[in-house]
Amino acid sequence: MSKKEDIIEINLEEKIQQDKRNKQNMKKGYQEKKQKLQAFTNDKHRNDNRNPGAIVDITNLHYSVTNDELKELAQQFGKIRRAQVEWDKMGRSLEQGYIEFFYVSDAKKAVESLNNTTIESLPMKAQLRDSTIRRGMFKR
Structure with missing residues (x-):
């Protein structure tokens, strides 16, 4: 070779x-x-009773609550996508926010536990957002 x-x-x-x-x-x-x-x-x-995606609206939040604190508060109820406190253009809290959960059952647990819970002597209100609003569809 x-x-x-x-x-x-x-x-x-x-x-x-x-x-x-x-x-x-x-x-x-x-x-x-x-x-x-x-x-x-x-x-x-x-789990069969878990439907994907749910948003919990939180109102009457104390003005000092931050996104991280809201996220930490929500994580005890289940897996979350995001937790957001709403702010105005001046950077002041609008004293409301939302938590987006992966599962409806986790969101329901959060609503039951967080509704009328006081933070800094303010009772916050938690409510499950209607899924038709989340998708931008009209109610029939």
């Missing part, structure tokens, strides 16, 4: 090994994605 054929043969072997590694990495990546998807699906359907 000539030197040129030896180089071609070595390069071919390296190429075959590299292809095997790529296939293994692709398979591993596919399996990881499949596991993440399965975990998400299990979390989403972990």
